[in-house]
Structures are given as structure tokens and as C-alpha cells.
Amino acid sequence: MKSAKSQVALLALCQATAMTINTVLVTVAVLIGYALATDKALATLPLAIRQVAMMVATIPASLLMQRIGRRNGFLMGNFIGLVGTGVGIYSLAIANFWLFTLSMTVLGISGGFFGYYRFAAADVADRAFRSQAISWVLAGGIIAAILGPWLATGSQGWFNSELYIGALVALLGLHVFTSLLLLGLQIPSMTSAHHTQNTRPLAEIMRQPKFLVATLGSTVSFSVMAFVMTATPLAMAAATYSFEQTASVIQWHVLGMFAPSLVTGWLIKRFGTLQIIVTGTVLNLACMGLNLSGTSFWHFTIALLLLGLGWNFMYVGSTTLLTETHTPEEKGKVQAIHDFIMFSFVALATFLAGPIFHRFDWELLNQMSWPLVLLTLLVVLWLQQKRLRSQHLV
Numbered sequence: 001m002k003s004a005k006s007q008v009a010l011l012a013l014c015q016a017t018a019m020t021i022n023t024v025l026v027t028v029a030v031l032i033g034y035a036l037a038t039d040k041a042l043a044t045l046p047l048a049i050r051q052v053a054m055m056v057a058t059i060p061a062s063l064l065m066q067r068i069g070r071r072n073g074f075l076m077g078n079f080i081g082l083v084g085t086g087v088g089i090y091s092l093a094i095a096n097f098w099l100f101t102l103s104m105t106v107l108g109i110s111g112g113f114f115g116y117y118r119f120a121a122a123d124v125a126d127r128a129f130r131s132q133a134i135s136w137v138l139a140g141g142i143i144a145a146i147l148g149p150w151l152a153t154g155s156q157g158w159f160n161s162e163l164y165i166g167a168l169v170a171l172l173g174l175h176v177f178t179s180l181l182l183l184g185l186q187i188p189s190m191t192s193a194h195h196t197q198n199t200r201p202l203a204e205i206m207r208q209p210k211f212l213v214a215t216l217g218s219t220v221s222f223s224v225m226a227f228v229m230t231a232t233p234l235a236m237a238a239a240t241y242s243f244e245q246t247a248s249v250i251q252w253h254v255l256g257m258f259a260p261s262l263v264t265g266w267l268i269k270r271f272g273t274l275q276i277i278v279t280g281t282v283l284n285l286a287c288m289g290l291n292l293s294g295t296s297f298w299h300f301t302i303a304l305l306l307l308g309l310g311w312n313f314m315y316v317g318s319t320t321l322l323t324e325t326h327t328p329e330e331k332g333k334v335q336a337i338h339d340f341i342m343f344s345f346v347a348l349a350t351f352l353a354g355p356i357f358h359r360f361d362w363e364l365l366n367q368m369s370w371p372l373v374l375l376t377l378l379v380v381l382w383l384q385q386k387r388l389r390s391q392h393l394v
Contacts, residue, residue, distance in 0.1 A: 004124045008133045010185055011117050014074070015140035016147075017178045018114040019258070021081070021107075021171050023148025025050070027250050028164040029104065030233050030354070031243070036097035044230055044354030046101045050108035051226070051347035057112025058343055062336035065113075070120045070187040077113025078182065082175045084110055085168055092165045115343075119335050122323050123187050131273075131320045132265030138316060141258025149251040153244055199330045202337060211334075213383045214321040217277050219342045220376045221314030223349040224284060224369045228291070228307055229253060230353035232300065235362045239295050249300045256308025264316045273321050274384045280313030281377040288370040292363060314376070 025047070034043035065073030084106030091099035118134045125133035151170045158166030205211060229250070236246045268276050287306040290299055326334040356365050 004129065004133070007124045007186060008121050008136050010181060011121050011137045012140035013143075014114075014178055014181050014185075015117045015137050016143035017174045017181070018111070018117065019141040019144035019254070020148045020151065021174055022111070023144045023250065023254050024152045024167050024171060025104075025107070026229060027149060027152040027233070027247055028167050030230060031237075032092070032100060032164055033097070033354075034234070036095060036100060038097075041355050041358045042097075043234065043358075044350060046097075046104040047230060048347055048351030048354075049101055050104040050111065051343060051350045053105045053108025054111040054115070055340060055343035055347050057109045058115065058339035059336040061113045062116060062332050062339070065116065066332035070116070070123065071182055071185040073113055073116075074120075074182050074185070075179065077110045078175055078178050080113075081107055081110030081178075082172065084108075085172045085175060089165055089168045089172070092168065112339075112343075115339055116335065118319055119331070120185075120187055131268040131316075134319055134323075135261045135263075135265030135268070135316050137261075138264075138312070139258055139261035141254060141261070145251055145254035145258060148254060149247040153247050199327065199333075202333055205326060205330060205334055206337070208325050209383055209386065210321055211325040211338075213274075213277075213379055214318045214325065215338055215341055216376055216379055217280075217314050217318035217321070218338070219345050220372050221280060221284070221311050221318065222342055223345040224372060225257075225307055225311040226346045227349035227353050227369060228287070228366065229304070230350050231357045231362065231365055232304060234354065234357050235295070236300060238362075241297060241300075245297060249297075249304050252301050253304035253308045256305040257311050258308075260309060260312045261316065264312060268317060268320055273317050274380055274387070276313050277317035277321070277380050278377060278384070280310045280315075280317065281373050281380070283307075283310030283313065284373045285370055285377075286310075288366045288373070291366040295362065310373075 029047045029050070030043050033046045034040055037043055037045070061073060061077065064076075084103050087106060088100060088103030091097075091103050118137050121133040121137040152164070152167050155164070155166030155170050158169065232249060232253075233246050236249065264276065283306050287303045287310060290303040290306065293299065322334070322338055353365065356368070
């Protein structure tokens with residue numbers, strides 16, 4: 001068995017390729033949808049369908065990996081991604097909107113598997129190293145912040161096409177590279193004894209305050225991030241910014257999402273999980289305020305950077321908090337229902353971003369976001385006070 005740190009490093013590389021794929025798709029999918037769709041309000045539909053497929057895949061992916069192991073599950077998800085990318089390339093070649101939507105559906109199923117890289121890191125780490133392992137795996141996204149926008153813009157001229165066929169060809173290569181990485185993954189499987197031990201009913205686990213706060217934190221952070229980020233290319237196009245400028249903003253956003261992961265695990269150990277989630281909500285509220293104050297290039301850049309930072313603190317903190325709510329025997333079903341809930345709202349947010357921006361405006365979209373973040377802040381502060389009262393009673 002390889003060391004925990006070497007396995008976490010391998011998972012970080014896999015996370016890097018997965019997030020590069022995601023960054024490229026976020027950068028180009030809405031623009032492809034806008035170019036292909038007759039009704040421009042449907043521009044975000046392919047990306048939204050991808051999120052729905054990811055949501056649907058989360059539960060079977062988690063339960064399947066508990067049966068066949070993390071590595072085999074990740075390999076299966078990667079193969080599905082290869083198929084989806086191939087369908088996407090063909091859909092762009094014939095300029096078919098609905099076939100492109102189908103390809104995004106298949107890519108979403110693939111993404112349902114890759115969402116578990118962070119939990120795989122928790123599997124190989126002991127309790128003391130767990131928050132850092134989760135954080136380090138998510139730090140793989142730093143590579144995606146650099147490579148993703150570069151591939152999205154640099155691949156435009158590969159096939160003399162305005163529909164970004166080159167970007168999807170690049171994703172095909174990333175899927176092949178990921179398969180090679182996954183062959184070196186070694187994660188301990190659940191023993192048969194673990195499978196047969198009695199576990200608590202899921203409803204009992206979900207009633208825990210820690211589970212409720214962890215799920216709310218990750219769901220709101222991911223949904224608000226998806227809501228604002230999905231609409232950003234449309235808002236910048238409406239403000240006549242170039243594709244290169246849009247890609248630059250997305251690049252800074254993705255850096256904000258993942259660069260803090262180099263220290264987030266340490267910060268959680270130093271200040272506590274709940275305090276990091278609180279900091280994330282404040283950063284998100286600052287993003288909404290900046291978006292409402294103007295639409296200059298620097299407004300977009302700094303606001304999206306803050307959005308990424310806020311997501312990182314809320315998401316890593318909430319994921320770490322979730323690991324405190326279940327036993328090793330319960331992890332499959334707990335992680336599955338958590339990610340199902342989270343991606344359900346992410347899918348809804350991604351789908352609504354296009355119609356709301358198209359029929360209303362950028363300002364309303366941001367006004368709809370901050371109350372959810374504020375609610376999360378209040379709930380986390382409630383749990384924080386509850387813990388303090390419990391400590392005083394001991």
C-alpha cells in the first residue's frame with residue numbers, strides 16, 4: 001500500500017484534470033449553446049443538463065464505488081467521459097444543439113463519479129490529516145485555473161471552427177491521461193465485515209445539526225457559485241467584452257476556487273471548521289456587493305475572484321464537517337445523499353442563470369443570491385453558539 005501522501009498527490013492530479021475539463025466546459029459550453037440554439041434563452045440548457053446528470057449519477061456512483069472500489073469506479077466514470085466527449089465533438093461538427101446537449105448529459109454522468117475525489121482523500125487519511133488531505137486534493141484545481149482557460153482559448157484555431165471543436169478534442173486527451181493516472185491509485189476497500197455491520201438509518205444521520213449545516217454550506221456555496229459563474233460569460237458578452245477577457249475572468253475565478261486549498265486545511269486546524277465556513281460566506285457577500293456596484297472589467301475580475309475564494313472556504317469547510325457525521329460503514333450512503341442534494345440545487349441554479357439573465361438582468365441575478373448566503377451565515381453562527389454552550393456545560 002502506497003503512503004497516504006502519495007495517494008493524495010495522485011488524487012490531486014486527477015482532480016486537476018477533472019477541474020480542467022470542467023473549466024473548459026464552463027468557459028465554452030454556454031457560448032456554444034448560444035450559437036447553436038434557436039431560442040437564445042436555452043443557451044445555458046446544455047450546462048444545466050450536465051448538472052442534472054451529475055446530480056442523478058451521484059447516488060449510484062457512490063454506492064457502486066462502495067461495492068467495486070474507488071479506482072474501478074473512477075475508471076468507469078472516466079470511460080463514460082470519453083464517450084461523452086466523442087459525442088460532443090460530432091455534435092459540433094454537424095452543428096446540432098440537441099446532440100450537444102446529449103453529450104453534456106453523458107459528461108455530467110462522468111462528473112458524478114469525479115465529485116468523490118475529495119472523499120477518496122478522506123479514505124486514505126487519518127483524522128489529523130483529513131482536512132488537509134481534502135484541501136490538497138482540491139488544490140489540484142490550481143492547475144485547472146491555468147490550463148483550462150489556456151486550452152479554451154488556445155484550441156480555438158485548431159480546426160478553423162468557431163464552435164470550439166478543438167476544446168473538446170483537448171478534453172479527449174485529458175480523459176486518456178486521467179485513465180493512466182487512475183491505474184496507480186490504491187485505496188483500501190470496505191471489508192465484508194464493514195458491509196454487514198448495522199448502520200444508523202439515513203434519516204437519523206440527516207437529523208444531526210452538523211449534517212444539516214454541512215449540507216447547507218456546501219449546497220449554497222456551490223449553487224450560488226454556479227448561478228453567478230454560469231451567467232458571467234453572458235453578462236460580459238452583453239457588455240461587449242472579448243472572449244479572451246471572459247476567459248481571463250474565469251481563470252481568476254478558478255484560481256480563487258482552488259489556490260486557497262494549499263492552506264485551507266491548515267486554517268481549519270488553526271481556527272476551526274465553522275469559522276472557515278463563516279469567512280466563506282462573508283467573501284461571497286462581498287462578491288455580490290461588488291457585482292451590484294458596477295460592470296467594469298475589474299468589477300467582474302475581483303468579484304469572481306471573491307466568489308471563488310468564498311466557495312473554497314465554504315466548500316472545504318462543509319466537506320470536512322460532513323466527515324464528522326458518519327462512521328466508515330455509513331459513508332457511502334451519507335456522501336451519496338449529500339452530493340445528490342447539493343447537485344440538485346446546482347443543476348437548478350445553472351439552468352435558471354440563463355433565463356433570468358436573458359429575461360431580466362445581471363443585477364437581479366446577484367440580488368437573488370445574497371439572501372441564501374446570509375441564511376447560511378446565520379445557521380453556521382447558530383451551530384457555533386450551540387457548540388460553545390455545550391463546551392461550557394462540560
